[in-house]
Amino acid sequence: MSRLFGSVRSRATLGATLVVAVALVAAGAAVLLSLRANLTGEAGTRAERSAQAVASELAARTPLDKLSGLDAEDTPVQIVDDDGVLLAASEDLERISGTGTAEVTPAPARSGAGAGRDEDGDDDASDDDRDDDRDDDSLAPGEIAQGASYTNGTATVDGDTEDYRFAAVEVETPDRGRLTVHAGAPLAAEHSAVGTALTSMLIGFPLLLGVVAAVTWLVTGRALRPVEGIRREMAAITASEDLRRRVPEPATHDEIARLARTTNATLAALESSVERQRRFVADASHELRSPIASLRTQLEVAAAHPELLDLDGAVEDTVRLQNLAADLLLLARLDAGERPAGTRVDLAALAREEAAGRESVTVDAEPVEVSGSRGQLGRVLANLLDNAQRHARERITVSVRREGDQAVVGVADDGEGVADADRERIFERFVRLDAARSRDDGGAGLGLAIARDVVARHGGTLTAGAAPAGGALFELRLPLAGADRGTPPA
CATH class of the missing domain: 1.10.287 (Helix Hairpins)
Known part of the structure; x- marks a missing residue:
């Protein structure tokens, strides 16, 4: 299992599938809740219309046994007075819940058409008495309350038990006082639609997730195919130790x-x-x-x-x-990344010190301080002077000056100079341009290579050019003491 999910392809497929699964579950839940709320609302609207119709008949003094709303087969109705006594109910209503009263049989004393009247046929109480007893926010006789309250419940009609959405509407009747009409609308359509949608999601979501997983697996596999090619080629290079081989480069720009x-x-x-x-x-x-x-x-x-x-x-x-052994040891230390010491070095004094005892060497220097190893920088100047003495005819000039935040040291001779094509090659190790020169006279060809490596470790540069007198000019540039050093090359 750990190997299966240890690859980028497997993790990408699993991650994409999980994200889509979470999104589908959230979207499905939102759809189901919205669908259920809409269908429940529609059922409530139908129940309210049925209750309003019955309330309208009651407001028109229709006798309880003449109410047309009590004959509807799919709409259970209850009429309850202020005391919670059931006055009338739908035919074939056997059981009900969720309306505030579970009674399905009207009270005998109030089931007659003349209920609420005295022996003379008049109302039990005059309209004036009812007006006196009514609160300021009570309904006027014959008035139906705006809006309705809703509940969910069940009802058994003619042996069939279903879930219903009930609406309760209040009406102030002229002859019976405040009555509440409870009417219900079946929720079978809501249950059926929600069940169908849920079934579709349970079937469709796994299929969709399977498609997402398969597509992600194929796409990531195609995208990672070049990576596998690179891995195989690198493994082959490692096994063969042939560094001339190269990994395949895709034609894309990714x-x-x-x-x-x-x-x-x-x-x-x-x-x-x-x-x-x-x-x-x-x-x-x-x-x-x-x-x-x-x-x-x-x-x-x-x-x-x-x-x-x-x-x-x-x-x-x-x-x-x-x-030669000392030169090789110094090169090995430089290749290993040895950093120079951070002491202050006066290049003017160092140039005069290295030029002392050498014939035909002129020093023109101003005091300039750099940070580094005095011994290594002295070795650089010595190597440059040795090289100049081998090629100069009569005169060698050493100059030290300041340019901006850099110290510049120039070593010039009046020899034949260095051709443009060889001005970089002479800094390679064991390179001697004069093939006829003996090793005894010319050395092993490490002096300039050592000089450039030391300068690079000090954050500077060493270049070869043409001197004003026609010979070679080697120019050394180093950051002044306290200035930021450039990053030395590896």
Whole structure:
């Protein structure tokens, strides 16, 4: 069960079905209540008309045994006086409830046509006496009360028992005083209509819910089909470890298509990262092999012929190996996301310090402070100066200035410069543009790569361009101390 409802498709189908079910139940209940209220109201209106008709006859002094309203087969009628005594009732009325009195047989003393009159045939009380006894809000003789009161009940007429809607209408008769007429209208039509509607809902609602569930299941399945394709392809990529493969991208412009494009972009970035890592490991192994092999050769020759030991060469290879190991360690720390320290560094003082002892280097700097690691920023300037010295003819210029909220450091030489096509490539690891240059003279090709990575970790940029003297210009930009740093790239 947990696996069945663990999928998005199942949950979407269940949720849609539940929402529609709740809406159908609420709508069905409202329809049934409205239908019942309307039919009950119609029955009440019919009962009121019947009661009004009987009341009109009573107001016209019609004798009780001459009332036409008592002969209706489907309309039980009761006539009750102010004391609750039943004066008249419909023929064949056997049992009744809901009208205030359950009597169905009129009282004998009041059942005659001359009831309420004295021996002379006059009324028991004069009109003046009745007027004196009547309250201010009483009805005038022969007047029928406006409106009626309604109740529900049952009645048995000629052996048939049904539910009725009863209406009670008061009338002030000239000869019998205040009477109340109870008349009923059957509720069989209301029960039948409500029952039919309820039966239709009980049959139709499950069918409708089944249709909603099936349509939702099909629609969500069709919508999620690309997701399943993406999942299968990702599983295949994981199993094969082939990062060149890509997930299928739907032709739509919805969230799933954007997910597929984002997934492919992630795979491309991962493939590029893995490829750089592999190339880095291969290049590092190759670069380490050369000094190690040279050092081993010299030691083996020295072991066999001590007089042939090239001590200076061995020391040089050892230093080169040490520097290369230090560069690789720094790159590994930068790739791991190491953050620089937050100390204040005066770039002008740092530039003069790194330029000291170097020939043909001119420093033109104003005091500018940035926040970061003094050691790492010194390494950046040293690498840029080393690169400039390898390519300069006569002069190297270092400038430090402030531009807005940034500190700008420029290292320019008067060499041949860098071609436009190579100005980004030179910052890649183990890249040396001069293929004929020996490794001893040119290094392993990590200096500029390290410089850019360090600058990026400090929230700055390092670019290559053309110097005014015609050589290369490397421009370093860092946020001033206290300014917001940009987000360093991963």
